[in-house]
Amino acid sequence: MAEIEERGSTHVYKVNRISKEEIDSMVERCVYEEAPYCNAACPLKLDTRGMLKAVAEGDLKKALQIYEKAAPFPLILSMGCEAPCEAKCRLCEVGDGVAIRDVEAAVARHGQQSRLGSIFRTRKKKTAAIFGSGLFPLFLSAELEKKAYPVTVFCEEEDLSAFLHCETPFLDAESFALELKRLKGKDISFVFNCDITPSFFEEKRTEFDILCSSSEVSSRLFPDAAFLPDLMLCEEEQLVTAREGGVMAAAYGAKKAALTVDRLAQNLDPRNNRGKEGPSESRLYTDLSEAVALNRIPKHGSGYTPEEAVAEAKRCIQCHCEECMKSCAYLRHYKKYPGLLSKEIYNNTQIIMGDHQLNKPMNACSLCGQCTVVCPNGFDMAHVCHIARQNMVSTDKMPLAPHEFALLDMVFSNGDAFLSRPQPGHEQCRYVFFPGCQASAIAPETVKAAYADLRDRLDGGVALMLGCCGAICDWAGRYEMSGQTREFIDRELSKLGDPIVIAGCPTCAKELKTHKNLQVKGIWDVLLELGLPEGAHGLDRPAAMHDSCGARGDASTQNAIRSIAKQLGCELVDTPYSGDRSPCCGYGGLTAYANREVASEMTAQCLDRSDAPYISYCMACRDRFARAGRESKHILELVYGTDAGSPPDISEKRWNRLTLKNELLRDLWLEEPLEMKLNYELNYTPEARRIMDDRMILTDDVIAVIDSYRETGEAVLDSTSGLLIARKRIGNATFWVQFTRDAENSYTVHGAYSHRMNVERRQG
Amino acid sequence: MAIERTYYTIDPEGKLQCMKCGVPLVKGKAKFMYLDNGFPVELPVCPVCGFVYVPEELALGKVASVERALEDK
CATH class of the missing domain: 3.50.50.60 (FAD/NAD(P)-binding domain)
Structure with a gap:
């Protein structure tokens, strides 16, 4: 099996792929910490939002403390203030702005004054x-x-x-x-x-x-x-x-x-270091779509009573920009707005010695780009996390553990399971169908049907390439591997006569479009040109369309899929956050491998948008929704009337890819596939399969352990459970299998576990 | 000299047996290594062939948490 080299603990400072200036200019875009409009307009920089919040909570004492920070004589100020803040209140755009000055006056009048400063306060020497x-x-x-x-x-x-x-x-x-x-x-x-x-x-x-x-x-x-x-x-x-x-x-x-x-x-020039003084323009963004137009609480006599002030302060919508937080499960999970998180992630990349505490958050972003669309200033968290990962790789600080399984899966896709052949009867082809690794893993029958259809209806020959586009190593920040994958795919494409790529997955399409001189189409475009095959029909009940993050910013693909759904007779229900604003299913950016908890929250958020069955056009989305228990269909399953059924586990995903390749080799290219049979019988208890899927242990790993046991006889018998336990070091991990020997050549696997640490006997 | 810690106790002794040598595993000296770090530990080992056994609860517990800590170093 192919191996990926683990990093050492001695950090070699190679190339820094991230610059402080780049991060600073990105952080600048995040306006979460920007002063609200009322506060920015106030020459005294009164924390109006904080004061109104305290009043709304009925805490006039705290409100007065806030007010006194800006105004040492609050009653004088509230009566003589020209209230520039009120004109800037965003509620003015939908109805009456908050009567800030009247609330201030009520705070000054009714708020309990806090204890005066300590008499022991140290005074300065200058008088x-x-x-x-x-x-x-x-x-x-x-x-x-x-x-x-x-x-x-x-x-x-x-x-x-x-x-x-x-x-x-x-x-x-x-x-x-x-x-x-x-x-x-x-x-x-x-x-x-x-x-x-x-x-x-x-x-x-x-x-x-x-x-x-x-x-x-x-x-x-x-x-x-x-x-x-x-x-x-x-x-x-x-x-x-x-x-x-x-x-x-x-x-x-x-x-x-x-x-x-x-x-x-201090004998310093009074012109320097004065900071920001006086009123300014706020760059804050506040979504007013849910703001309700309300009238001011009328003022009677000398001013608001405490109750009236509270009621008026409650009208304040506490302007904050939380557009990304509202839409992104990842940012909500870490409870940090992107400006702060980016700074911390940047710092994480610069640590030479010590703990990299932001490794997990950095690897948990799905790199889907939703934040860039919903942010009023286009903050690109995906870019920050992506270059941070690349930087960790380039400086040899990136642990392999979070991404190794996915990377090995990619190596498998472009190794044992890789297939690249021109259409039988053609030496070179006009097209090549590239369904994507997840389609072969999750819906092999759909891949077969789609390839048969394209072969039938397109002229000039349609080659087939089963493999990974390179998105996996790109997401992991392994830029050297990305370069190698790109060269490998280009080489294989050139053998086929540099055909036009028909991608089955929007992420593959996006990735392959970055190759030089490569023409890439989506299968959806081809299907619209050719018309849908006979017998294609949609779901008989309303369904929600989930847009793939690979198609973000690609209206043509989003519209093409909707046209196909319409031609299939699907009735689509509207969901919030669709199209370019669509959230990630949790597979993107390898979140599902690096941080399962965040990935589950992402899936849950996607499914929260509608109770209807989901139609998607990315096989990974289809798989994650089905795993979460929702009826989920890939658009190609509807087009070709195939049913990928219940989601496969990690070993079945590999088996499906290998079987698809072998069956196609046998049926189309008349090549005898490699024998995949074991020379002994190996069974699994259902619990063992569940545990293996959860712990990301493949049947191939188990087989390697049993093979090793059969060869060396090395195992431990646990007399309490009656199980034999054997082990084998494969790549960067040691796999242990708990099994019983039922007969001479028959075993049943009851469980498996692994660890990455290497263990050996020590003398002395 | 690193402090030697026992992360695992064989309880009861003799319940684990080396299938190859047909003898019970005993408490023996072993070493975990990861990312250029080494940790001397005591684990069940075969006194004859030297097979070192890492029990499931140890692999999924202490070993996993130390792995994660070292990965983030």
Whole structure:
């Protein structure tokens, strides 16, 4: 049997096939972490979505905490804010947007204030002085206090109440009292009744590290000084100040000014490293198809009651982009959006020593490309996982275990089970029928019928090629093997006279189309041209059409299959996620081998779309749906009236391929096939067959073990169970078979297991 | 020197017999090897021919989990 070399544990750094830049540009496309529209529009960067969520959950205390992070004086802000967030609320497109400002006001009024900061808080060493009064000094003092600067405010007012009142006459008595309490709770020193003259200012300049002032003070003391609005700074005076009035301008200005203070305090250029400031455009995508148009909760009197605020906040649809998560079982399984998952998978490929914890997720993607279609920005998770696998192979870090069975199956398809012959009577042919390895494995009679039909109705000769197109090794990231398979197929095709390929499987068609100078058609195209054979008929009840991931982006194939189904008289029911948006059955990308759990979830998701029987045009889909217990037909089974029956197990799949080849060789090319008979009798208990299928142990493996036992006599007798247990190392695994010897040349297999570790006796 | 661990105990002794040599298997020294790593273990071995037996529960349990851990190294 052919072997594939296992990797060593010493990693040889060969070629890196993945670049950080490529991953970064892909990660950039994922907008899951993008700020929602309301949040992006807010100059203060208030986490509006988080606040509304807390309110909707009835937790006004938490909502207030979120609000206070952006607005140190929430009542003042909620009354003076111009609410740019409300205009950006996506609900405005279907009905009333959320009344965010009114909810904020209710949060500010009714939310329980959390405990004030600890008195043991460490203060920074650099000190700040603020001259003057008004909204800007008020907000700035709070922002600097939050950053732990010792702040002293010098103002002309006689007390705190007058200081707060000077620019907040719009506050009612109750709100004023609340904000005054909040101000008193802050660690800010005040010096009242100051006469802020140039000499007073210069005197203080020596006492404090950072100087700030209201717009009134700065324009009075330094009327000619140039003001940098982005930094809130008069650079020549090193004075942090403001120019505009109004609540929003003051609050936003105070945020910018506090950052300038931070930079100045560290003797750094205030222009640099400021991050994203102010309002921005959100790149988030939100699906509004299920959003319901509702009116705002009307406001009575002074504002929302807590109950009204909760009701209004509940209207928020919590904008998130989860298009891929909704459609992909793989992403849902790992509960990670593709941007994050891609970063982690990239990091996984770069580990030289240590655990590769993302191997399993990387190998669990079905590479089907559905995410790219459903993502508003075309995120291509399949590409990320595919190049990551190739990279793991190229750097010799890819374990063989997850893909070895599939790769050996491919080697079998293109080895023992491979057949390439021109049509009898032709030396070279105009066409070659390439049914695909799964069709030969699952529905050999359908392959025979299709080939007979093509031979009958096409002129110029139709050759036959039974083998694997190379998708398996491509999915496994084994690019060297892919190259070899491509050369092998090209060589065999050239022997047949470079015919036009008629593919029986959309994945084969897609794969073969990448070969140079190769003309590829689907059998569905040929059938539409020739017309369906006589007697072809569809199901007598409505069925769901499952589109193959091999035909994603290939409307011509999808339409051709639907035309055939229509001509067959099939009544197709609509399913969500069909056509280009179709999910994978779980076979693609070798998910079924690398991660059975995810593959089952993928199959279940496909079947959840409809209760009807499924018609597919990929044999792997047909097989997985049938295995999951659903009535499942390949379109060619309907066209040719063949029934592939219940799904074969892994050994039967190999047997079917070999038998198909031998029968065709015997019947068409009159060649005597190889003898496949054993010279002893070997039976299996049904449980043994089930276990073998589950553990991916082939009858060929069992036969090799029994052969070895018959040759060497090496076995263990377990007196408890009465079973003989023999073993043989085949390739990279050791297979153990539990059996009984019923007669001289007759055995019954009761079970089998395998391990990849090699075991040997140790001396000393 | 690697620490020697016993992953499997023969219980009861004598229930396993080497068919080739016709003698009971005994606790003996063996070594698992995978991806250039070696693990000294004690397993049922034939004292005559040296046949090393890996029981099913060991193969599907500890051996499988160590295999997976090494594959992801």
